[in-house]
Amino acid sequence: MSAETAKDYTTKELMAAFIANDLEDGLGILVGANLPVPRAGVLLAHLTHGPNMRIIISFTRANLVNEPVLEPFEFITDWRASRWAEAYYIHSDFIDYIKRYGMNEIFFIGGLQFDRYGNSNLIGIGNDYKKLKFRGPGGVGSGDKGAHCKRYYIYTNSHSKRTFVERLDFVTAYGWGEGGRDARKKMGIPGEGPRYVITPLCIMDFEEESKRMRLKSTHPGISVQDVIDNTGFELIVPENVPTTTPPTETQIQVLRNRIDLEGILRRK
Amino acid sequence: MPQEMQRKKVVIDETEAAGWIKDGMTIIIGGFITSSHPMAILRRIIKNGVRNLTVIGSASSGLDVDLLIGAGCARKVISPYVAGEAIAPIGPFFRVAAERGEIDVWEIDESMYYCGLRAAAHLLPFMPWRGCVGTSYPEVNPDIKVFRDPINNETLLAVPAIKPDVAILHAAVADPYGNVQHVGTGFGDRAQHLAADKTIVQVEKIVPNEEIRKEPAKTSIVGADALVRAPYGAHPYSSPGFYIEDLEHLKEYVTAANVYAKSGDRGPFDAYLEKYIFGPKDHMEYLERTGIRRLFSLYEY
Numbered sequence: 001m002s003a004e005t006a007k008d009y010t011t012k013e014l015m016a017a018f019i020a021n022d023l024e025d026g027l028g029i030l031v032g033a034n035l036p037v038p039r040a041g042v043l044l045a046h047l048t049h050g051p052n053m054r055i056i057i058s059f060t061r062a063n064l065v066n067e068p069v070l071e072p073f074e075f076i077t078d079w080r081a082s083r084w085a086e087a088y089y090i091h092s093d094f095i096d097y098i099k100r101y102g103m104n105e106i107f108f109i110g111g112l113q114f115d116r117y118g119n120s121n122l123i124g125i126g127n128d129y130k131k132l133k134f135r136g137p138g139g140v141g142s143g144d145k146g147a148h149c150k151r152y153y154i155y156t157n158s159h160s161k162r163t164f165v166e167r168l169d170f171v172t173a174y175g176w177g178e179g180g181r182d183a184r185k186k187m188g189i190p191g192e193g194p195r196y197v198i199t200p201l202c203i204m205d206f207e208e209e210s211k212r213m214r215l216k217s218t219h220p221g222i223s224v225q226d227v228i229d230n231t232g233f234e235l236i237v238p239e240n241v242p243t244t245t246p247p248t249e250t251q252i253q254v255l256r257n258r259i260d261l262e263g264i265l266r267r268k
Numbered sequence: 269m270p271q272e273m274q275r276k277k278v279v280i281d282e283t284e285a286a287g288w289i290k291d292g293m294t295i296i297i298g299g300f301i302t303s304s305h306p307m308a309i310l311r312r313i314i315k316n317g318v319r320n321l322t323v324i325g326s327a328s329s330g331l332d333v334d335l336l337i338g339a340g341c342a343r344k345v346i347s348p349y350v351a352g353e354a355i356a357p358i359g360p361f362f363r364v365a366a367e368r369g370e371i372d373v374w375e376i377d378e379s380m381y382y383c384g385l386r387a388a389a390h391l392l393p394f395m396p397w398r399g400c401v402g403t404s405y406p407e408v409n410p411d412i413k414v415f416r417d418p419i420n421n422e423t424l425l426a427v428p429a430i431k432p433d434v435a436i437l438h439a440a441v442a443d444p445y446g447n448v449q450h451v452g453t454g455f456g457d458r459a460q461h462l463a464a465d466k467t468i469v470q471v472e473k474i475v476p477n478e479e480i481r482k483e484p485a486k487t488s489i490v491g492a493d494a495l496v497r498a499p500y501g502a503h504p505y506s507s508p509g510f511y512i513e514d515l516e517h518l519k520e521y522v523t524a525a526n527v528y529a530k531s532g533d534r535g536p537f538d539a540y541l542e543k544y545i546f547g548p549k550d551h552m553e554y555l556e557r558t559g560i561r562r563l564f565s566l567y568e569y
Contacts, residue, residue, distance in 0.1 A: 074354065075354075138349040147399045170408065
């Protein structure tokens with residue numbers, strides 16, 4: 001085991017390590033099936049420094065610290081996770097879980113579009129709701145979780161001018177609204193809101209006063225200009241933008257030997 | 269013992285159960301994305317040519333709802349999500365029908381979905397909710413009202429009651445008297461049952477009442493109005509404790525649906541409907557067409 005920087009890693013492994021480094025012990029976290037990088041990041045935190053995390057996996061609550069290998073599931077309903085269950089997560093009761101569980105949980109929110117204040121859209125693309133140019137899957141639970149969780153992360157596999165846009169066609173999850181550090185408080189929305197935006201190009205955060213999206217670090221091989229060229233609004237770009245911290249040798253070993261044996265994060 | 273003193277058994281077959289569903293009704297469907305949808309009954313509803321349904325999917329609906337849209341049964345869809353995770357990021361028929369205005373979508377988030385069902389179960393007109401304040405939901409769904417609460421004067425959403433005529437669910441077992449037990453969590457099935465006027469549950473097995481009384485805490489639904497014995501009845505979706513989803517079948521569906529969505533050619537999808545829904549005379553014949561080898565290959569461990 002080694003805290004030394006890994007010599008060989010992929011961007012997805014780097015993103016997973018970034019997520020893991022930001023998750024403190026004791027959190028509750030839902031692990032989905034269809035987002036392999038957040039899944040790996042959460043489990044990496046759990047196995048390296050989060051023995052008291054409560055992992056919500058396939059509608060159960062589990063602690064997986066002593067499990068040697070965590071096979072991925074293709075679907076979120078995969079009942080084979082029941083062998084780890086300490087409790088059931090009854091889906092229709094999730095609106096009752098907010099005070100004691102939800103507000104100590106973190107969440108990942110995706111979208112068809114994001115704006116500079118971290119609001120997101122899963123409904124569709126087009127000016128007229130009745131005649132959408134592109135109908136999305138729907139907001140799922142992202143709007144509620146955006147309000148009723150400790151904090152959340154925006155995660156996307158697509159960083160382009162089509163996804164990071166000047167103005168959303170619809171808002172399904174409220175981030176920082178029209179901006180300002182008191183935006184959520186004024187609306188009575190609990191939860192700390194979006195903390196970081198994680199993309200294949202970079203990590204972004206939100207400037208403390210305006211809550212405008214700000215470049216925090218670029219991934220190896222990606223320039224600041226690459227990010228600007230692929231973002232449809234004006235990002236805050238600090239004078240010095242570091243490279244995203246690479247994973248450690250230990251993190252790569254845990255990822256490859258316990259979390260991602262199939263190598264999903266190693267595929268291009 | 270006089271006839272009227274015998275406890276009533278509520279077991280019927282899927283043909284009779286599907287007959288409860290008439291044009292224009294509001295149905296709510298159990299399960300979650302790729303698990304536990306009452307497909308034996310849904311296939312029969314499609315075969316019956318029922319039209320203009322308001323279809324309330326599960327809180328995350330799967331391609332079961334997409335199939336009802338593709339088969340022309342749905343006029344309105346109430347759901348926070350219609351898709352199939354990695355195999356279909358957006359339901360192909362849901363997408364096309366919504367873009368063309370062929371279906372109305374009653375847009376909600378998962379939290380509002382359960383608020384609406386709770387309001388119905390509580391016999392209330394609405395339930396207040398805070399999640400999604402500040403979003404577009406009240407604009408795209410004018411039935412959801414932004415209001416100031418009379419206690420603290422906070423801005424909240426009023427989510428109207430969602431009132432299904434019939435809940436159609438799939439579970440593990442039931443006794444003949446309507447005591448149902450799920451394997452696993454049952455997703456949102458309990459809330460769907462509690463909001464509906466009537467509940468039909470198809471189960472993998474009908475078991476004796478003694479089996480239910482071994483573990484009464486497991487009884488998830490009390491007093492189902494009708495039960496249907498439907499082994500492998502959730503196929504091609506999974507049924508916790510019994511079988512996993514049939515990926516090959518789901519891909520066959522998605523491929524056919526995508527041909528229509530991309531080119532307008534309904535040929536492959538019509539062939540799918542003929543093969544699995546219009547052709548087989550009942551659920552047993554559907555299983556025969558699917559084949560024992562395929563069905564028995566769908567084991568969990």
